[in-house]
Amino acid sequence: MPGNSFGKLFRVTTFGESHGPAVGVVIDGVPAGLPLTVEDIKFELEFRRPGRLYVSGRREKDEPEILSGIFNNRTTGSPIAVIVRNTDVVSSFYEEIRYKPRPGHADLPFIMKYGYENWDYRGGGRASARETVGRVIAGAVAKKLLMLADTWIAGHLRSLGPEELNEEVTFEEVLCSKYSPVRASKKVLEEKYEALIKKATQEGDSYGGIAEVITKNPPIGLGEPVFDKMKAELAKAIMSIPAVTGFEYGLGFMVSKMKGSEANDEIIRKDNKIGWKYNYAGGILGGLTNGEDLIVRCAFKPTSSIRKPQKTIDLRNLEETYISVIGRHDPAVAIRGVTVVESMVALTLVDHAMRAGVIPLVKLTEEQGNIVQQRWERYVRSCKPMEESQL
């Protein structure tokens, strides 16, 4: 069974290679009546686009072209197909990789599985994170549809290399991190991240980081016992992102060091509703969303394509040799990765919201469409540079 599709009711299939003519996505199962324009998609794509400060220098405009499924700026209920053409392709950078697989990248495993003669070495082929363009396009649609439940999703970079956030962060700050070139939610952190990226670039090296995505007001009860629990679904969704090496939610791995009396989150009355005191479980208990903020984190490894020479094998003579990767690569994939994690959270939640009957399968009423549109516009306005939010 191939593995290019995700979701049961909101079903997404991504296609395309890094150095092929285009990458894109087919989204099947979007109900009719959702207001949707190319601008909505562009808004989200902009935050994973290369060619900006501190990320890959590949100069792609990432202009989405909607091929089907939308009429008069509303979804029709038909499959939505969107492509983004690859315009800044320099395959010559990959001539060396053709014979020298990169340590830490997918080159050698792809050769081992599919055969050297079938391996698309240009830009990493299907293993390239260019594929995640399709996820972000679908994520924009999912995020907008989730606005029907007034569910908002935003992420930021909790840590980069040795630097990390050590204080409380508000959802507003997390929304503003979209406009930070290093996806930081605080100005002081932004400066530290920037210094690290400059250092990595000078040294021909790279850093990893931890992305955190917060979902406000998730519908209650999402997740299907027993194999499709929300924690399992999110883990799979997020672990499928290139370069993600670990997933946690709530207290995460830290909980294993605590006593039960410390780790149990007390059930209390909050604003006349039942809730949990500290949200230690990150919004998921028993595999179901419990109405608290959904908080997930994942670790991104440092970019494997680095200038610093590293050992590999020359496949022409099977001799040990060195490779120094040139070309345009992210000094820390986690920066652009945050948007991809947000998208995978949105895709998981929207699929389950449809499975739970929270979002209609066939169509939104005109009134529902208008509510979604108003909330989306408020969301777009709320994502603004840190400086502006402090005015």
Ligand SMILES: Cc1cc2nc3c(=O)[nH]c(=O)nc-3n(C[C@H](O)[C@H](O)[C@H](O)COP(=O)(O)O)c2cc1C
């Ligand atoms: C947004 C994003 C951008 C990425 N950019 C690069 C890159 O420029 N160079 C690189 O070597 N890897 C990059 N990666 C990671 C590789 O695609 C990934 O490490 C590779 O496919 C191997 O898969 P694995 O790390 O999941 O095992 C990026 C990942 C993401 C999410």
